[in-house]
Amino acid sequence: MSPLPQTIPGLIEAAARNHPQRIAIREAGVELSFAGLDALRLQAARALMSAGIQAGDRVAVWAPNCHEWVAAALGIHSVGAILIPINTRMKGVEAADILEQSGARLLFCVGEFLNDYFPAMLQGQKLPQLERIVVLGKSRGSDTTWQDFLTLADETPEATARERAAAVKPEDLSDIMFTSGTTGRPKGVMTCHGQNIRAFDEWARCVDLQADDRYLIINPFFHSFGYKAGWLAALMRGCTIYPLAVFDTDGVLALIGRERISFLPGSPTLFLSFLAHPKLKDFDLSSLRVAVTGAAAIAPSMIHRMRDELGFKIVVTAYGLTECCGVATICDRDADAETIATTSGRALPGIELRCVDEEGKDVPAGGEGEVVMRGYNVMQGYFNHPEATAETIKDGWLHTGDIGILDANGNLKITDRMKDMYIVGGFNCYPAEVERILTAHPAIAQVAVIGVPDARQGEVGKAYVVLRPDATLDAAGLIAWARDNMANYKVPRHVEIVAALPMNASGKVLKYQLR
Incomplete structure (x- = not known):
């Protein structure tokens, strides 16, 4: 068995060469062989180059699991750019924060999904570095569609794109994945092509992932479980990916x-x-x-x-x-x-x-x-x-x-x-981040969030809220407001209005007392 390529564009190129007709991705109405996926990622790479994307630029994907997500990511990797996955449960303010922090120049964004039109959620956000939004799936008005974007490939020869992909090195950054922290603002975790391939080649061996497996990927592609242990590991082993959006x-x-x-x-x-x-x-x-x-x-x-x-x-x-x-x-x-x-x-x-x-x-x-x-x-x-x-x-x-x-x-x-993080149905949830968003509510003076046991989700958030003088707010009202302003898994399922929060001498909330 030949050694595994140590860059992600090298992986898909080798997979297309070794088993071109094997099915790489199957979803409703779409079936892509490894050769077909390789051709699509090269087309995406050529379009990205025509759009001026350079090696080291950041390009974001804000969409549910679908074949376009994989093709866009492979195109991003193939031009030496850095993939920025964004959680589809995030609202516009949260997504804009990641786009602004990363300096993303281009965004692949789902259109209509879960009763929202995602590009519309970014209206009014200040994103001077974001030059272009490409809509995956159903679009509105004059918004650029995935098919529109792919026509840009005609401006860049395939040989030029292959040269750019061949120049990507194992030590180059492949992605920056934003993870929340105790500071309350997401931080971008930088990892490289080579280290990810080595880790998930080993993972695939341990879990016995095989070429004839049919891999249903429910874990979201914006998460390591769906992206790296998901379609990336599947590409390494040559098995068929079934992406699931909902x-x-x-x-x-x-x-x-x-x-x-x-x-x-x-x-x-x-x-x-x-x-x-x-x-x-x-x-x-x-x-x-x-x-x-x-x-x-x-x-x-x-x-x-x-x-x-x-x-x-x-x-x-x-x-x-x-x-x-x-x-x-x-x-x-x-x-x-x-x-x-x-x-x-x-x-x-x-x-x-x-x-x-x-x-x-x-x-x-x-x-x-x-x-x-x-x-x-x-x-x-x-x-x-x-x-x-x-x-x-x-x-x-x-x-x-x-x-x-x-x-x-x-x-x-x-x-x-050690940190206050709790896990809601498999998603890491950080109280400081939830608290930061909740304190924007005009009725709230102080808030502290903890994780509490839940039979279905494992844990969910509970918010202890101190209201501003003369303000009125009930639990249902705050939960409804939270659903409009943060990802669903972050929304506290329980709210308790209290007169004061327990604090130590330095003013730090004593969360162990709340627990």
């Missing part, structure tokens, strides 16, 4: 049987929704082979049920964060249910993992400490945030902010978070 339990269960889906990662919430379906036995799930999950605590009984009731032969859990390309540990697929459910497995080869105390010293096996890691998967840093980078990476070690336990076999169990 999750519907009945529709997905029917699709699994109809298309003989075999590979299905997702959050525990996804698999719980299957297991809770009253007519589960009416669906043909016999093709299912591999499930990969994580991001929340799981009962060992759920692993048994995924095997017994959903038919998975392999179920594994994993751990990672955006700052380490999205993956750091994974369970052995032959491990017992207890290990798979209660730990995130061992570090991938080439990655060192430790749990340390407040002085940076290793804690004994079985003791709690902050999870730190070192290896090829550690980010290049935060975009334009050298101070935050220096606080997070010390002497080459990435400090995750997660509290964990390493057992005698090297399996990692995450027990808590």
Whole structure:
């Protein structure tokens, strides 16, 4: 077997050469072979070059899972530009903040989606560096469509685009993925072509992703789980990608049987929704082979049920964060249910993992400490945030902010978070960011947000609110306002109006008292 190319344009070019007629992407009304996907990404690359996009420029994608998302991303990578994925649950203000921070020159943006017209959400936002918006899917008026944009390819010869793609190096940045932080404003995590390919080649080996797998990608492409462990890993192995834009339990269960889906990662919430379906036995799930999950605590009984009731032969859990390309540990697929459910497995080869105390010293096996890691998967840093980078990476070690336990076999169990982050249905949610948006409400004087247990989502947000003098606001009103101003998973599900927040002498809210 020839060595894997170490750049993303090299990957798709090799895949098209090695298995040109194998189906790369199948979605409603669209079927692209690897040769067809390669031709489409070259057309996108030529159009980007005609639009003046240079190596090192930032180009954003704000759209749900679809074949155009993959083609646009591959085009961006092929011209040496840097991909900026944007969460489709974000509202205009949130998306504009990422566009402004990244300095994106061009945006591929979905048109009508989830009752919004996404380009309209950016109206009134000050984005002087954004030169062009290309609408994927249904557009309005004179907005530039994906097909309109692709006609620009005629102005750039294919040979010129191939030369640009060949000039991309493994150490070049492939993407900047914005992750929230305790400061309340998203920070851009920079990673390179080579490190991502190495990490997810190893991931694909551990989870036994194979060329004949049919991979249903429900995890959103704006997240490492859907992008890197999703379509990027699929390109490496030559399997067929089924992108899913909107999750519907009945529709997905029917699709699994109809298309003989075999590979299905997702959050525990996804698999719980299957297991809770009253007519589960009416669906043909016999093709299912591999499930990969994580991001929340799981009962060992759920692993048994995924095997017994959903038919998975392999179920594994994993751990990672955006700052380490999205993956750091994974369970052995032959491990017992207890290990798979209660730990995130061992570090991938080439990655060192430790749990340390407040002085940076290793804690004994079985003791709690902050999870730190070192290896090829550690980010290049935060975009334009050298101070935050220096606080997070010390002497080459990435400090995750997660509290964990390493057992005698090297399996990692995450027990808590140093930061206040909580996880809503698989999405990381940072109270500081939610609080920053909520304080813009004219009736709010102070607000503190914490995560509280939820039977369906794992955790959800609860906001404790102090109102301004003479202001009136109830829980329903604030929740409705929040839905208009932030991504749905960030919206607090519970609101409590209080006279004052518990604080220490320096004025810091004592969230442990709220909990």
